[in-house]
Amino acid sequence: MKSRLLIFFSVILTSLCVGAAVDRPHPPKELLSQYGFFKGVLKDQQPADGIMPYSLSTPLFSDYAEKLRFVFIPVGLSAKFNDSSVFNFPEGTVLIKTFYFPVDFRNPSKGRRLMETRLLIHEGSRWIAYPYIWNEDQKDAVYDPAGEVKAVKYVDLNGKKKEHNYFIPNQNQCKGCHNQNEVLVPLGPSARQMNHDMMYSSGKQNQLLYWEQNDKLSGFKPSDAKNVGIVWNDPATGTLDQRxxxxxxxxxxxxxxxxxxxxxxxxxxxxxxxxxLRIGINKTPVAAGRGSGDRRFDIVPGKPVESILIFRMESDDPGIMMPELGRSVKHQEGIALIKEWIAGMK
Amino acid sequence: MRIFRILCLSTLSLFTTVLFAQPDIRKQWQTRLITVADGETINLDEGTFVMDATLSMEGKKNITIKGKGIDKTIISFKGQKSGAEGLRVSNCTNITLEDFSVEDAKGDGVKTMNVNGITFRNIRAMWTGKPDKNNGSYALYPVLCENVLIENCIARGASDAGIYVGQSKDIIVRNNKAYENVAGIEIENSLNAEVYDNETYNNTGGLLVFDLPDLKLKRGGHCKLYRNTIRDNNLPNFAPKGNIVGKVPLGTGILLLACTNVEIYENQILNNRTTPTGIISYYMTENPIKDSTYYPYPTSVYIHDNVYSKPRKKATMRGRMGKMYRFKLKFGKDVPDIVYDGILDDKVPNGKFNYSDNKRICIRNNKGASYANLDAANGFKNISRDSAPMDCNPSTTASVQ
Structure with a gap:
């Protein structure tokens, strides 16, 4: 497995060395297994050597799916630290994100169903997104640029049985979110999202420190490693406004x-x-259409039910809901947080 | 589908090893939209195709998507489960969409964003049921685009605007039909638009040119509206509240809101019962203005050589504007064809009713047009039906009032 991985990336690196003139990206591999990112049984998602797991303090809500994240940074290269935005990753970097639903959120040992694995590959000085959808038999995931809607069921944290659609975006829709000035960019791996502990095979350690010690992060001062991240649902980590x-x-x-x-x-x-005003306080909608829900302003201080923001968060109609992609159910806990925030505004 | 499959072959051969998790029509089309090489044409087969999710194209150049005709290639989004529009095209250059229909999208029908060179030709985008606030907002919706051409299209049933051009530049909208929308055609915060030879009818408002606050492209203008037929726009407003078009009264022909450098000529403006043509500032919306860079007054407007006609009938009493007509303006059956709110920007040189420099509003040589200045700045106290102060040509030296 390891040798295959090395071959894959040596191909990428060779092509990079030959010149950044590699204009066309490599076509995606047909199967996720062909990249060699994982050792052992693929669905166990055990990272191969050279692949680091990581986690974010406040992930994007995706229909209650859980996410596993991994990064490959080519041997001898490192990401460049900065304290305000996503790190600068070298060419050849691959960000790997697998979405899954536990059978029972209260008891992970009951197993899980992997839905999709998304790759963000930094190649030819740009990022390219490739989506893979897991087979029903969970043996492999297949490259599929066209997206899909799948039914999922599970038992949630409160012991309630849930059944809903899970939305797998098409390759274009990746850019619905991963987009700055129409350039595809990663969103997660930044200091504020990653400055906390992670369980590694070698034991628990601060992620940034771990990256730094493994020569995968440059420009980071080890003394800055701490658990400082604000976590949206943990009042101990920040004020209501901050969260x-x-x-x-x-x-x-x-x-x-x-x-x-x-x-x-x-x-x-x-x-x-x-x-x-830009945050939406007493701001009138522009092209919200029926997304306005007969409300006049995005945020009406003190009045969450009169705020368009809440109306759109509480909808699961694709023509109304926000975010407009990546979910088909409501994020009840997120709605509660934003309602509390608006209710407290004067 | 046969034709489509054949067309796919050339591209698919590059990806021969690719398997698809669950092939169906949407997946095939979507895959084609992702893998199409720049410069190619995607031909859509004849038939009705039902899609459960948005179709999208991103980052392409010189692509034509072509159906077999408005009545022959119908893409229906009835029962759509995901995506906020039917067809979405973003971050592209020189795209032509032609000869197909898009129906019953959950959100907008066809949305194009950040496209330089977008042509909609012979496209019909509509909601097939009754005009309803649960219909999508815009049927044809280019936003933040340049070099926009919309021609020979049909837009129907939109709960906001049938043809809506937003925050765009260098625009031609011609030979289209828009009916049974809240707004037939709307040009918003856009620059250099020519709108001609269109027919807008049975909407709440026929043709709107708006400049709104709080947007990225702030100042629109330099629009010409000519040779359009704008008739019978008397449909009760069915926009969800909160939207600016929700304030447009039924019976509106042309409405200019806070826009600048607009010329309106040789249009047929027929049987629009409330405001055949209105020139108003943003203050009339009664929305607060928080954007300090926003200019709320209409300026440099020239309305000439149009034909007006409508039966003697009262203006609508519905909505806030209807109340204004009923309780403040009290025109009875003598509803003016052209109204100006009369709210002047004090910082611009002006006389009693009009600016005295090239910012003025000019109304000249229209057939059958009566006029009113609403004196809205003073609580409608001195409504004037005298159009003499507006009789000017902005290209000549101002006549000082």
């Missing part, structure tokens, strides 16, 4: 920001926005 803004940043801000695909709306929900 609500973080939730909006992660779930909406990739589109709703000046360089994102929802810039045309004039509503900016990324963390760095400070103008109350």
């Amino acid at each position: 609500a803004r973080l939730w909006l940043d992660i779930n909406c801000g990739f589109c709703h920001q000046p360089q994102g695909p929802a810039a045309s709306s004039g509503l900016h929900l990324h963390m760095q926005e400070s103008d109350p």
